[in-house]
Amino acid sequence: MKAAVLTKPLTNAHVKQIAGQFDMSDLTLPFWGYRKKMPMHRIVRLEGEGNYTVFHFDDGTQLMVSLTLKKMQSRLPSNVFVRPHKKNIINLLYLEGIHPDRQQLSVSLVNGDRVEVSRRKASNFIRQVKGFQQELQAIEA
Template identity: 45%
Template sequence: MLNVIIVDDEEFARSSLYFLLQENCENVHICGIAKSVEEARTLLNTCEVDLIFLDIAMPGLNGFELIPDASSLHARVIFTTAYDQYALKAIKASALDYLLKPIDIDELKAAVRKAENLTSEKGKDQNHAERLQTLRGSLSDRMGIRKLSLANGQGYTLIDVDEIIRIEADSNYSVFHFNHRDQITVSRVLKEFEEILPDDQFVRIHKSSIVNLNYLKEYNSKNGLELLLKNGEKIAVSRRRASIFMEKVKLFSTSSGEK
């Protein structure tokens, strides 16, 4: 049984999530509902909480201000949000769970099942608190996602995006190639990382390849556009993406020169 609290400033959102959980998630015990971070902190001090459904945009303290409290108590967090694209990117980059409003029943059930599995001793997520802190850091500066949490089979590996040379698609997997570490294969499609990574630094050059412009050494168009990376690899740019690549390189070179 999961002890759950709901944190949301909107009465309709609180009540609708409460009834969705009551009707569809039999292993959930709702031990409290809060309309602010301050109320949520009181609940965390009065009952043992396994899982927090946490709204992001709230007046006063926003939902992210509760992250240190959740981390210290090893409570899992599922963020609920209707907007804020940067926050959503940061949550995805930290490999944390979220539900978009209005909340879909099937997605809610899947998120609760995942929380149940990871809260059990057998499947405990040892990196959850670390990923919450990474998220907090990303949101404090909002200058672009600088770290990714990549599932490694036993947990998660925290990666600085500047370490990434390129990412290649392998069916429904993404293979990360790094500057000074072994490659990591992740069971997420390339498009997910295309949406998360800073678009002034990373460019998708082919349906199966994203490159970090920091590692671009040169490019030429003798036999179609081809890149030479600093590690010696040569990669072709698809004809459809060539103009996008050229524009990105121009902007990247300009911004790098200004630093």
């Protein structure tokens, strides 16, 4: 299998512009005694840590909330946020490349993170990426 070449990674300004097309409103997150709205388009990936989820944002900051990855997945648009592995959810707007190795498929994100794709989810993940790219091309046309 050859490495899949994706379209050129999007700039932050372009991501913000496209976010409205994909119904990416603000996400309300619980904190100690209050709730805070975070722009969904700034989330690069989410990482599960037991009963907590670590958010990785486009500016390099991280934020931990006391919700499971499964609960967070239900709050995110499934056409933009995909779960390639039980421990991660990635934002396809920040996908840089797909890297097939001998036994393990992985993806790289624009912030430098590399996330493995589980073997069981690989074919569905590739299908989701292709569908997303088609949506993106339709928006830009």
